[in-house]
Amino acid sequence: xxxxxxxxxxxxxxxxxxxxxxxxxxxxxxxxxxxxxxxxxxxxxxxxxxxxxxxxxxxxxxxxxxxxxxxxxxxxxxxxxxxxxxxxxxxxxxxxxxxxxxxxxxxxxxxxxxxxxxxxxxxxxxxxxxxxxxxxxxxxxxxxxxxxxxxxxxxxxxxxxxxxxxxxxxxxxxxxxxxxxxxxxxxxxxxxxxxxxxxxxxxxxxxxxxxxxxxxxxxxxxxxxxxxxxxxxxxxxxxxxxxxxxxxxxxxxxxxxxxxxxxxxxxxxxxxxxxxxx
Numbered sequence: 001x002x003x004x005x006x007x008x009x010x011x012x013x014x015x016x017x018x019x020x021x022x023x024x025x026x027x028x029x030x031x032x033x034x035x036x037x038x039x040x041x042x043x044x045x046x047x048x049x050x051x052x053x054x055x056x057x058x059x060x061x062x063x064x065x066x067x068x069x070x071x072x073x074x075x076x077x078x079x080x081x082x083x084x085x086x087x088x089x090x091x092x093x094x095x096x097x098x099x100x101x102x103x104x105x106x107x108x109x110x111x112x113x114x115x116x117x118x119x120x121x122x123x124x125x126x127x128x129x130x131x132x133x134x135x136x137x138x139x140x141x142x143x144x145x146x147x148x149x150x151x152x153x154x155x156x157x158x159x160x161x162x163x164x165x166x167x168x169x170x171x172x173x174x175x176x177x178x179x180x181x182x183x184x185x186x187x188x189x190x191x192x193x194x195x196x197x198x199x200x201x202x203x204x205x206x207x208x209x210x211x212x213x214x215x216x217x218x219x220x221x222x223x224x225x226x227x228x229x230x231x232x233x234x235x236x237x238x239x240x241x242x243x244x245x246x247x248x249x250x251x252x253x254x255x256x257x258x259x260x261x262x263x264x265x266x267x268x269x270x271x272x273x274x275x276x277x278x
Contacts, residue, residue, distance in 0.1 A: 020100055022081050023093065026069040028062040035064050039107045039131060039253060043068045047112025048168045050075045054111050057235050060243055070094055074171040087175050087182065091120035098129045107250060109134040112232060113172055116140030119185060122192045132195040132253055134246055137204050137232045138215060141186040147211040189218035196222045197249045199242060201230035
């Protein structure tokens with residue numbers, strides 16, 4: 001393992017930046033306030049917009065949890081790593097990071113492309129280091145007809161969020177290939193038995209809420225929450241509606257120990273729940 005090097009970093013509101021096995025890792029250190037729920041460590045995974053796009057997520061969570069934010073190789077000027085060329089490769093890399101940092105009882109909170117990585121991590125997590133996932137407008141499963149919304153002339157104006165430059169899109173395709181989804185991911189997720197909350201902006205211009213509901217249905221313990229007046233980055237665009245849902249989910253997670261992967265959190269928002277195979 002590469003020896004960690006520490007510097008001060010401020011754009012994500014974090015205290016340390018470590019390099020571990022070639023991966024840049026932002027670390028907030030201990031929480032600044034009372035913890036929400038039994039989990040002390042949250043790993044946040046960014047999407048194509050890079051770490052800046054999930055800065056508000058880190059800022060909210062750092063008050064109740066230690067927040068670890070790895071940078072996917074290629075973003076923020078980091079180099080690609082040999083042998084890390086697919087989403088499963090990236091998921092395995094981040095799982096190795098959890099092991100190298102001796103992290104357990106981790107909740108993954110992930111946005112967009114990062115949600116695909118988080119879903120794949122939950123499939124590969126034989127050591128059961130991950131106790132729950134929160135997926136914010138995540139991609140990854142194959143879309144169906146009607147999953148991509150048609151543009152509407154009367155759609156409400158929303159200030160632009162950090163998005164994908166051509167360079168970021170090229171980085172995504174380095175891992176995803178040209179299709180930008182995995183036709184087998186939904187089937188593989190059927191074996192994942194940890195609480196999963198899928199949060200979706202009602203006005204997501206990339207994929208509809210129907211896609212988000214199908215993603216939640218892939219998990220045997222999946223829950224879905226629709227966020228009004230929000231697009232592809234609901235935590236940025238409507239935090240007042242997003243965070244109460246996420247915080248309730250995390251507070252309802254079971255205590256450490258016991259059969260965590262069989263425990264179900266309390267119902268959320270509209271009470272919709274998706275049994276296996278729904």
